[in-house]
Amino acid sequence: MKPMPRIPERFILIDDSEADNVFHEIMIRRAGFTGEVRVFETGQDALAFLRQDALTVPTCIFLDINMPALDGFEVAAQATPLLDGKPTTVLVMLTSSDAPRDRERAAGLPIIQGFVTKPLTTAAVRAMLAGG
Secondary structure (H helix, E strand, O other): OOOOOOOOOEEEEEOOOHHHHHHHHHHHHHOOOOOEEEEEOOHHHHHHHHHHOOOOOOEEEEEOOOOOOOOHHHHHHHHHHHHOOOOOEEEEEEEOOOOHHHHHHHHOOOOEEEEEEOOOOHHHHHHHHOOO
């Protein structure tokens, strides 16, 4: 995973699984993060938020691949113009998929700056909070 340009002050979780969102927020909090955590269960809701948010707060977005309606790659494609030029925002695929084709596809999209296989760990979050 590429290092965060700045230590995140906010995490955004985009995943259709409520259980995964709850677990991942727990891991983020256990890693010592006390800032804002926003959770979206659909790509459409997350994109609506990103369209109205100024994205000035250093943010790490964790995005699931396998979601109904809009999958993670479709969300990433639609988020590209919203995140372009926002150096404080990092988009990371956080998925149960460890398929080489998904990793290659993610690596081929400049907007996606990391690929983490679920479950998220406190060690991964601590590394981000440490700036790398």
